[in-house]
Amino acid sequence: MINKLILNIKKTKAPIVVGLDPMLSxxxxxxxxxxxxxxxxxxxxxxxxxxxxxxEIVDKTYDxxxxxxxxxxMYEQFGLPGLMAxxxxxxxxxxxxxxxxxxxxxxxxxxxSSAYAAxxxxxxxxxxxxxxxxxxxxVTVNPYLGSDGVNPFVKVCEEEKKGLFILVKTSNxxxxxxxxxxxxxRPLYELVGEKVAEWGLSCMGEDYSYIGAVVGAxxxxxxxxxxxxxxxxxxxxxxxxxxxxxxxxxxxxFNEDGLGAIVNxxxxxxxxxxxxxxxxxxxxxxxxxxxxxxxxMIADIRGALENR
Amino acid sequence: MINKLILNIKKTKAPIVVGLDPMLSxxxxxxxxxxxxxxxxxxxxxxxxxxxxxxEIVDKTYDxxxxxxxxxxMYEQFGLPGLMAxxxxxxxxxxxxxxxxxxxxxxxxxxxSSAYAAxxxxxxxxxxxxxxxxxxxxVTVNPYLGSDGVNPFVKVCEEEKKGLFILVKTSNxxxxxxxxxxxxxRPLYELVGEKVAEWGLSCMGEDYSYIGAVVGAxxxxxxxxxxxxxxxxxxxxxxxxxxxxxxxxxxxxFNEDGLGAIVNxxxxxxxxxxxxxxxxxxxxxxxxxxxxxxxxMIADIRGALENR
Numbered sequence: 001m002i003n004k005l006i007l008n009i010k011k012t013k014a015p016i017v018v019g020l021d022p023m024l025s026x027x028x029x030x031x032x033x034x035x036x037x038x039x040x041x042x043x044x045x046x047x048x049x050x051x052x053x054x055x056e057i058v059d060k061t062y063d064x065x066x067x068x069x070x071x072x073x074m075y076e077q078f079g080l081p082g083l084m085a086x087x088x089x090x091x092x093x094x095x096x097x098x099x100x101x102x103x104x105x106x107x108x109x110x111x112x113s114s115a116y117a118a119x120x121x122x123x124x125x126x127x128x129x130x131x132x133x134x135x136x137x138x139v140t141v142n143p144y145l146g147s148d149g150v151n152p153f154v155k156v157c158e159e160e161k162k163g164l165f166i167l168v169k170t171s172n173x174x175x176x177x178x179x180x181x182x183x184x185x186r187p188l189y190e191l192v193g194e195k196v197a198e199w200g201l202s203c204m205g206e207d208y209s210y211i212g213a214v215v216g217a218x219x220x221x222x223x224x225x226x227x228x229x230x231x232x233x234x235x236x237x238x239x240x241x242x243x244x245x246x247x248x249x250x251x252x253x254f255n256e257d258g259l260g261a262i263v264n265x266x267x268x269x270x271x272x273x274x275x276x277x278x279x280x281x282x283x284x285x286x287x288x289x290x291x292x293x294x295x296x297m298i299a300d301i302r303g304a305l306e307n308r
Numbered sequence: 309m310i311n312k313l314i315l316n317i318k319k320t321k322a323p324i325v326v327g328l329d330p331m332l333s334x335x336x337x338x339x340x341x342x343x344x345x346x347x348x349x350x351x352x353x354x355x356x357x358x359x360x361x362x363x364e365i366v367d368k369t370y371d372x373x374x375x376x377x378x379x380x381x382m383y384e385q386f387g388l389p390g391l392m393a394x395x396x397x398x399x400x401x402x403x404x405x406x407x408x409x410x411x412x413x414x415x416x417x418x419x420x421s422s423a424y425a426a427x428x429x430x431x432x433x434x435x436x437x438x439x440x441x442x443x444x445x446x447v448t449v450n451p452y453l454g455s456d457g458v459n460p461f462v463k464v465c466e467e468e469k470k471g472l473f474i475l476v477k478t479s480n481x482x483x484x485x486x487x488x489x490x491x492x493x494r495p496l497y498e499l500v501g502e503k504v505a506e507w508g509l510s511c512m513g514e515d516y517s518y519i520g521a522v523v524g525a526x527x528x529x530x531x532x533x534x535x536x537x538x539x540x541x542x543x544x545x546x547x548x549x550x551x552x553x554x555x556x557x558x559x560x561x562f563n564e565d566g567l568g569a570i571v572n573x574x575x576x577x578x579x580x581x582x583x584x585x586x587x588x589x590x591x592x593x594x595x596x597x598x599x600x601x602x603x604x605m606i607a608d609i610r611g612a613l614e615n616r
Contacts, residue, residue, distance in 0.1 A: 041434045046434040071416075071420055076423070077426045077441065079439070080391055105416055107413065109479060115379075119390070124354070124385050129349040133385065142415065170417060170457075174456040176454070178500065182491060183496075
């Protein structure tokens with residue numbers, strides 16, 4: 001799947017991913033009104049609004065982008081209807097030939113990680129039948145439990161040609177509280193990065209490994225170091241836009257080949273119509289505002305890479 | 309909810325929790341046959357078998373135990389029908405007056421953790437209505453992202469009188485890979501333990517905090533140290549039984565008041581009928597085998613606490 005991700009990136013010339021992390025407050029009133037008219041102010045109503053919102057954004061941007069990253073928490077918070085909307089979104093994006101990165105941040109002891117890996121990337125066996133329940137292309141994984149929490153995901157990636165992005169240095173303000181603590185003079189995130197490189201060796205695609213890393217756009221200096229520690233790992237870079245990252249900060253997340261990183265923006269794209277800059281589109285044309293925001297983001301990052 | 313957990317523990321004199329982590333291979337053939345006859349060898353069929361299995365074990369043990377801990381991965385692996393079985397299990401256990409610890413190990417950046425906290429412990433707002441989608445009593449949380457990944461969970465606990473168990477030292481063999489690394493001469497898990505104690509201060513119940521910790525039964529010496537670092541935090545102790553922990557190893561997870569820890573067993577209880585020791589019950593009476601295993605576990609831990 002890393003080969004397909006890279007192919008999509010080369011095709012679109014856009015090393016970006018759109019985070020489909022809908023909050024009800026991002027969704028234009030007319031979409032909510034329509035959904036509530038049909039389903040009431042219920043979990044089902046909320047999830048119909050989320051689905052219609054996602055669909056419009058995907059329809060208006062899919063030809064420009066290689067991948068999407070739905071954050072499962074934004075669906076899971078609405079219970080079962082929310083997870084139905086998540087699944088519908090995953091399936092729809094795959095129909096549009098987008099690579100789907102399930103931002104699930106799972107991770108547990110071995111047997112439990114096996115279950116998560118089967119449910120999100122692989123298949124489960126029921127008697128003589130097997131099923132691929134969520135069937136994302138990549139998922140994000142939390143490394144706190146160490147190798148035997150990660151290995152079951154790696155195993156499924158080998159079998160199914162799927163991929164991972166493992167949390168190394170996250171984009172949030174307090175990520176340093178544990179991740180930056182020095183161990184033998186080096187921060188914990190570097191040790192995790194070394195492990196990511198090691199785990200990735202068993203799962204090589206053509207040029208890059210199926211096992212990548214998450215490193216926040218908000219920490220560009222650390223990204224530069226981690227780029228060298230994990231030369232064959234794709235880096236998923238959250239924190240662009242609304243969280244503060246800019247294109248010029250991000251060049252060192254990329255390798256010299258112009259590959260090796262994919263930058264995520266969520267709110268900055270999906271709620272673009274709420275920004276003054278894209279206000280001219282109006283609520284009704286929120287999908288067009290998202291398209292314009294995608295075009296601007298691509299230009300920002302392309303420009304930064306050309307001027308590196 | 310910590311007060312209710314302690315009340316249930318005092319009432320049953322059993323500081324234990326049954327891990328409802330069903331694998332299809334644990335479920336007796338006659339239960340699966342019946343479910344598959346109705347729903348086919350489908351995800352729905354698998355989940356009907358899981359639900360019937362859980363229900364029987366709960367029916368046969370609920371009067372002996374204070375709490376259950378369903379591991380959501382074992383349900384999530386079956387997609388939406390699996391999560392329906394999870395929700396049904398949570399609701400049924402609450403009807404039986406059991407405290408429900410959702411073993412979800414979530415954790416993300418602030419806004420995302422807020423969504424998980426709302427979905428699992430709190431409420432989501434949809435227009436003028438609000439809903440409690442999963443509504444567990446406690447959840448487990450991964451601390452890798454630091455305070456701003458944990459605080460949204462703490463906030464919902466304050467509002468809803470719910471609780472957390474934060475991963476400090478996990479029970480799996482490779483947990484030391486990152487958790488044991490020395491920072492200023494002390495292992496990372498101790499720093500996380502100190503943070504748990506700090507986060508817990510804002511959320512005190514009568515004697516213990518709403519914010520507890522996970523420390524594996526497989527690391528009793530570390531449990532002893534962590535007990536002192538987090539005197540007001542309840543410790544959820546996985547790894548008893550099938551993973552290797554024994555009652556005598558666990559006394560130092562408890563405070564002098566005989567409280568402060570709750571020991572989980574999953575496979576050792578729910579698949580007891582497969583052990584030679586409980587083989588006499590036969591597959592048909594797997595619930596009775598689980599009851600006998602619960603009684604033995606309680607006796608083991610009570611005995612160890614009396615002889616400490």
